[in-house]
Amino acid sequence: MAFSIVTSSSPRLNLGTRRPILQPPIRCSVSSSVSTKFDLRPYWTTLIAEINQKLDEAIPVQYPQQIYEAMRYSVLAKGAKRAPPVMCVAACELFGGDRLAAFPTACALEMVHAASLIHDDLPCMDDDPSRRGQPSNHTIYGVDMAILAGDALFPLGFRHIVSHTPPDLVPEPRLLRVIAEIARAVGSTGMAAGQFLDLEGGPNSVEFVQEKKYGEMGECSAVCGGLLAGAGDDEIQRLRRYGRAVGVLYQVVDDVLEEKLKSEEREEEDKKKGKSYARVYGVEKAMEVAEELRAKAKGELDGFEKYGEKVLPLYSFVDYAADRGFSVGDQA
Amino acid sequence: MAFSIVTSSSPRLNLGTRRPILQPPIRCSVSSSVSTKFDLRPYWTTLIAEINQKLDEAIPVQYPQQIYEAMRYSVLAKGAKRAPPVMCVAACELFGGDRLAAFPTACALEMVHAASLIHDDLPCMDDDPSRRGQPSNHTIYGVDMAILAGDALFPLGFRHIVSHTPPDLVPEPRLLRVIAEIARAVGSTGMAAGQFLDLEGGPNSVEFVQEKKYGEMGECSAVCGGLLAGAGDDEIQRLRRYGRAVGVLYQVVDDVLEEKLKSEEREEEDKKKGKSYARVYGVEKAMEVAEELRAKAKGELDGFEKYGEKVLPLYSFVDYAADRGFSVGDQA
DSSP states (O other): OOOEEOGGGOOOTTOOOOSOSSSSOOOOOOOOSOOOEEOOHHHHHHHHHHHHHHHHHHSOOOSSHHHHHHHHHHHTOTTOOOHHHHHHHHHHHHTTOOHHHHHHHHHHHHHHHHHHHHHHTSTTTTOOSEETTEEOHHHHHOHHHHHHHHHHHHHHHHHHHHHHSOTTTSOHHHHHHHHHHHHHHHSTTTHHHHHHHHHHOTTOOHHHHHIIIIIHHHHHHHHHHHHHHTOOHHHHHHHHHHHHHHHHHHHHHHHHHHHHHOOHHHHHHHTTSOOOHHHHHOHHHHHHHHHHHHHHHHHHHHTTGGGGGGGHHHHHHHHHHHHOOOSSOOOO | OOOEEOGGGOOOTTOOOOSOSSSOOOOOOOOOSOOOEEOOHHHHHHHHHHHHHHHHHHSOOOSSHHHHHHHHHHHTOTTOOOHHHHHHHHHHHHTTOOHHHHHHHHHHHHHHHHHHHHHHTSTTTTOOSEETTEEOHHHHHOHHHHHHHHHHHHHHHHHHHHHHSOTTTSOHHHHHHHHHHHHHHHSTTTHHHHHHHHHHOTTOOHHHHHIIIIIHHHHHHHHHHHHHHTOOHHHHHHHHHHHHHHHHHHHHHHHHHHHHHOOHHHHHHHTTSOOOHHHHHOHHHHHHHHHHHHHHHHHHHHTTGGGGGGGHHHHHHHHHHHHOOOSSSOOO
């Protein structure tokens, strides 16, 4: 049987989305023994509000104030879409975990994600003057402070997991696996390698760069949620493939949107900004890749059919990632 | 009674030290119920060789090679004195812990320490072209790669603790405390704050900058060793004060040595390089501060007299930190 998701209230998170760019909103069809009408909007709205509040509390301003302000500037940016924490909490709840068990890790994921973006935007890296619709961190606080804000956010994430995860909800061995998983994803086996290969140019495949630079964060977010809830090894592997596909999908769509927006001037500028499917293969091919990733991610979720409608948030997140419109200036 | 350490073979680690600069090598006197002649040289020599080997194994070169080479360049630098890992292992052994339990954390401390130094040396930070007697990381690999090498070493440290600490030697809750302790020391509550205040200049006290920028690493190293071995809360607090004093002492002596070496040209250059007791208060006052720190650190160790001669390595490390000569070009 099939779930039927109310498309008029399909999840849009906090994007000012007008209409999908890849295809019209689809009716969600996932193999399952349950059939239901399910409005996911309240789920996402509530979850994102909770995550934003937890993040706000997780980085109080202390002495020396400026470093905390720089950290908060990026983590609490209005345009942040909260994809990593949302995937983490949804994956935890899929396996019956309490979202209170997942919030500290969800916040940590957002912190390390923000740290990585701050460093990626630096002039010596991707040289991006803006991020999430506001000036990038170094544009406001300077390169030295931006480096330090990132250096402070990485460890704060790990510390926050240890200090804030309720011990009665998550046994210590699981927390250690979560910490190792995040460390794997952000380091030289993950995002740092992706960023290096992106900068290096040369013959590296766009697939590899995208998987490392963007897939790792999605993979790690979904996997952490599963680990916190005690998912089995096979289930973790499935989450791994799901999260990686969604992470890359998310970025492929971002790049398609950017390509569609850009003017001749921006085309020049973009040449130094690293690899994307849209730039390397063109928009049409990138949209095909996005559809393959959508199918792949949903295919992985079919393996979770025994959890019934609990899979719907992760399922709908795939469509959200694929169907986002222009968040700003969408004239279509 | 008093320990009598064989001064002719007192520990010199891997420095080419000729003679002490603050005062002659002292006979180690620590309140204790044991009296012994104890040659610490084999202890240090063996320990440092083991740490160097573990570090070499901890960062194998994989694809993409360049990022691992940049990481290894700084972590495995010949001039590295291994102060953090040495303090960690010695503190663990003080409380009866096995050094095999401490090695992964010891390696992690050296990794995050190296990461912090790589970022501190960047042109936008302290702008230091050399470190540990060789060109600094960004001088060889470029600023972008140096940032990434640091970003990769931080998480590798945390991951290494989780993946390499023998589970039969250290219960998981202790490991979580170790991870939180390191994260506290390197982040906005510790070294990142110290680096920010150092860059900021202004009215920040040299004491605060030194405690954050250098004391935290010493404190965290000693505390982690104690945590791994299951030391009690009072003992951890004592290690905290001991480690912080030794960490600052170590740097005060470095700064005194540097002041003594520098020429008129270097004096100009040094003005932008942040605060030190020697630069702010002069060499004489800095040497007084060093003696106070030596006394403070040893005073803390007096509280561990029930552990007998097991305290000797930490005790002798205080004198090593205080009495180092010029590692290069010592004409005295």
